[in-house]
Amino acid sequence: MLLQTSCGERPDPTDTSRHGEYEGPVERVVVLALDGVYPFELGIPNRVFGSAEGRYEVLTCTVDGQPVRSSSDFSITVEHGPEVLRTADTVVIPPFALSRISADLPEEVAAALRAIRPDARIVSICTGAFVLAAAGMLAGRRATTHWQLAPLFRKMFPDVDLDADVLFVDEDALLTSAGAASGVDVCLHLVRKDHGSELANRVARSCVVPPWRDGGQAQYIEQPVPDPSTAGTAATRQWALERLGEPLTLSDLAAHARMSLRTFARRFNDEVGMSPGRWLIQQRVVRARQLLEASDLPVDQIAGEVGFATGTSLRQHLHAAIGVSPGAYRRTFQAARQS
Structure with missing residues (x-):
């Protein structure tokens, strides 16, 4: 119904x-x-x-x-x-x-x-x-x-x-x-x-809304309208999201966008409200949270899947983002899923 x-x-x-x-x-x-x-x-x-x-x-x-x-x-x-x-x-x-x-x-x-x-x-x-x-x-x-x-x-x-x-x-x-x-x-x-x-x-x-929006209010503050012929970073962000498990660098992102490092970093910050490096970490944490909720994969394997070098790195970034360990997060949300 x-x-x-x-x-x-x-x-x-x-x-x-x-x-x-x-x-x-x-x-x-x-x-x-x-x-x-x-x-x-x-x-x-x-x-x-x-x-x-x-x-x-x-x-x-x-x-x-x-x-x-x-x-x-x-x-x-x-x-x-x-x-x-x-x-x-x-x-x-x-x-x-x-x-x-x-x-x-x-x-x-x-x-x-x-x-x-x-x-x-x-x-x-x-x-x-x-x-x-x-x-x-x-x-x-x-x-x-x-x-x-x-x-x-x-x-x-x-x-x-x-x-x-x-x-x-x-x-x-x-x-x-x-x-x-x-x-x-x-x-x-x-x-x-x-x-x-x-x-x-x-x-x-x-x-009909996104389940999670990237960035903060900075992306909505009035700024000069860019030249219509100026390329943006949206395509590169999508490309990166499909490759979170790879060791992506700022040079990789700028090369995909066909921009200089300085131009790409500036344009990315204007559009998203944060640096490319911070955005990548945020996306990796978001993906790790999804895997912690929906799978039983070991923490070290999840870390590799989302592009963190080690389980320790994942633990540090997850704690910095939401203040809990992967184990505590998994217990909380898998319990919610099963209720």
Whole structure:
């Protein structure tokens, strides 16, 4: 059975014919719509988590149960008030109009946040990070928001370690993401974290979005438009992805792109937001994570498959990227896959 949606068709979570009936715990996600909410981002949690084949229940509330004005020319009516925040496993705060940004929280917003259970995860999208910072939740922590708002955020909340170069930051129970589509990125990240890449990839395909985006916000910052005749690095990136197990060098990449080393490095950084070497390491870690989740290959063999010289090198890079060992990562995600 398929459900017809405005974005096409997605699997009916009650249909057990394709992936089997899910019998594990269902996580409750509560989306808190504030006055001036952006409609697009408000719908992201339901679209992503709602496509996860019954693993999540998504509810939307306001601070008083009453309709809220959106950033567009209409208001939004919800079914729930702040009482559902007490039952949430994950709370998502979508962005709202810039005119409503303040270093001081309205009392009704502060009261709603106090209703959230201490063990619940809290996720912000774009300007939602201002709410978490104003509540004191981000003090001394790493966080992100839209790159255009970084100067204002740093001025208002100097005690927050703001990283405006990334799409999202995962600080365990507190996650912050950048503008608009990065809300999709962080929600897919949580599906992947909770249930593994296999399900996250199915959700991404259902939503017609990439399961993982390379680079950070740097690639979206306005830059001069390149000459139409100028070659890019996309073809070379694809070529490299097909050869991750080989000892690729910057010279190899530049030669494939038919550019000088300096020109290739500059153009690559402009397009991707990071150096070719850092990008290669990131792609090798991503591929290693997929193999750790989906196979029983030994760590040393996986290291060779993805282009790391030794298992020790893989362990170092994986720990630097996500803070865990290959064995711990495998135990976590293979358990999620089997649940």
